[in-house]
Amino acid sequence: MEQSTLSRRGLGLRGVDFETVSPGYTLFAHLTSPGTVRLIANDGTEAHRWDLPFRPGRHARILPNGNLAYNGVHPDSPHLFPLWQKYRGGVMQQLDPEGKVLSEYRDPMAHHDQHHLDNGEILYTTLEALTPSQAASIPGGIPSSEAPDGKAYADCIKHVNASTGELLWKWRAIDHLSPDLFPLQPHYAREHWPLINSVFPLADGNILASLRSVSAVIIISRATGEVIWHLDSKTVAQQHCASELEDGSILIFDNGTFRNGESATYSRVIQVSRATKEIIWQYKDKTFPMAFFTPFMGGAQRLRNGNTLITEAAFGRMFEVTMEGEICWEYVNEDLKTYEGLQGAEELESVGFDYPANAVFRAYKYAPEEIPWLKR
Template sequence: YLVDMHGDVVHTWRMPYRPGLYGYLLDDGHLFYSGKVMEDLGRFEAWARFKAGAALEVDWNGKTVWEIKHPDHHHDARKLRNGNVVLLCLRPLPPELHARVKGGLPGTEVRGTIYADYLIEVTTRGEIVWEWRSWEHLDFATEIVTLQDHREEWTHGNTVAEWPDGNLVVSFRNISTVAIVDRRTGAIPWKLGGPPLAQQHDPRPLPNGNLLIFDNGPHRRDHPAPYSRVIEVDPRTSAIVWEYHDQSLFDFFSPYISGAQRLPNGNTLICEGCDGRIFEVTRDGEVVWEYVSPYFFQEPGRPGLNNWVFRAFRCTPDEIERARRA
C-alpha cells in the first residue's frame, strides 16, 4: 500500500505473488519487492513465515518488468547499483560444522540439521555471478546463538543492503551481529556484535557514513529488561552517536521485524513492526507523526489476528510522481 500522511490509501499495487515481507521504490519509480512463493514451506516451523522465493520489479500498475526466483531466498533482497540483485538465502550448514555452532537450546536442531545464510548476486535474467557463504567467513567461536533461540538456524539473516562503496551490510539476528561484507574478497572488514546489539534488524547506510539500526532488544545480555531502540552507529569507531528509546522502556518494544529510516528533514521514521506502528521522531526524541496499521490478518499456525508491518518507507512527492510516470 501507498498511504498518505493522513493514513488514507492512495495507491495499491496488485502483485503476482503475496508480498514476501516488503517492497520499496527504486530510483526509476518502479517497485522492487520480494514475493512469497507458496512451495517448499516445510523446512522448519518458522521458514513458512519468512520465506520469499521471488524478487520482482513492477511498474505503477503492477506489470512485471523482470522476475527472478530462487527456492532458498528469504527475508530480503536489493537491486544493486550495477543492475544486478542480491538475495539473502538459507541452506543447511555442512554437517561437519554443526558441532562448532555454540549457543541456542540444546536438541532443537531440525531433524539433525542446522541452517545458515548465504548471499548470491544474480542478474535480472537469473544468472548467478557471485556467492558468499556465512560459514566461511564468520567466527563460530564468537558468533554465538542467543541462548533462548532454537538451533535450527545459526545466523538468521534478516537484512542485506548495499554500502556506498559497493560492499554489502548484512544483519544476522540469531547471533546479534551486523557485518560489512567485502564483495571482492568475501572478507568482513567490520562487524558489530551484541552487546550492544540484541537481535537487531534493518541496518541502513546513511549519507554521513554511519549506520542506522533498529535494535529490537529481546534477550539483552547487558540489561535485565527487554526493550527496543533505534541507534546510529559510526563504523569508524563503533560508537553509538544517536539513540532513540521511549522514556518508559516497555512502551516501545518490538521483539521481531521492524526498521528505521532517516528522513531528509533530519527526523527518523520508525517502524515498530510487531504493533503495526509507524512514527516519526525528531533528533530530541519528540514524536511528531504516528500511524497504526488498520490491516489485521491471521498468520498460519498462530492464534488471533495481528497487524504486523515488516518495514516501512517514507516517499517524497518527487518519488511518487516518478513512480506514477514510470
C-alpha cells in the same frame, strides 16, 4: 467491549504534526494479507495500493525508476521448519504502478531481505544445509532444536542479475564466520544460523549485514569475503535493518530482546559511528522506554529532512521522529488478519501465530518527487 488490545488502543492515523513531518508517502506490505501493498499519505488516507498474487515475503520498496520492488513468498519453497514459513520469500519482482510484472527472479531458499538495486540486480539472503560436522561446530542455541529433518541451515548472500539469472557474487557464512566468535544465543533454535535479516550495499562496495540469532552487525569485504567490521551483542540485541547513512555511519533498528546487561526489554533505533563503534544518536520512547518494543522484525529509515521513519513491526505501528526524538507522525495498520487461508498457515499456527495480526516487516517513506506517477 472490544477484546482486541490493538484495536482498543487505536488503529489508522494516530497523529500528525504537519509542521515537522517530512512530506511524502509511507509504503508498507501487510504480512498476513494475500499480497497487499499500500501507500499512505501523511493525513492517513490511502494514496495507492497493489493487490498482488503472492503473500508478502517481508517488504516492498519503490525504486528510483518509480517501479515497485516486491518480495513475495515462493509457492514451491520446501518446508524446512515451521518458522521458515513465516520469514521466507523467494519471488523477487519489479512491477509498474498498475501491478504489471516487469521483471521477476525466483529462489525458493530466499528469505528476509531481498534488496533490489537501482540497476536491476538483486542482493539477497538465502539458505543452504550444513553438513553434520559443520552444524556440530556451531555452539549455543537450544539443545536438539535442529530442523525436523535433523539438519541445520546457514545463510548465504547472493548478488544476481535479475534479468539473466547470472550469479555475480556469493558469500557463505560457514566459510567466513568463526562459530566461536558468532555463537547462537542460548534461547535460539539451532535450525538456522546466523539468521541474516538485512543486507545493504555500502558506498565503498562492501556489504553490511545484520545477524539476528547471534546479535551482530558486520561488514563483509566484497573482495575477500572476510569480516572487516563487527558490532557485537554488547551494543545490539537481535537487531534488524542495518543501513548506511550519507556520512558513513550505520543506522540500526535494535530490537532489545535479551539485551546485554539489562533486564528491562525495550526497542530503540541507534546510529553508530563506523570509525569508533560509538552510538552517536539514538531514539527510544521518551516517556516510557518499554512502551516501544517489537521482539522481532523492525525498520528504520533516515529521511531527507533528518527525521527517521521507524517500524514497530509486530504491532503494525509506523511513526516518524525528529532528530530531537519528538514524534511527528504515527500510523497503525488497521487491517488485522490471521494467516488462515494463506500458504503455510497450518505450520505458522502450530508455532503460535494463530492470532489476528497487523504486522509490517519494514516500511519506507518517499518524497512526492520520488513518485511522479502518483496523481493526487
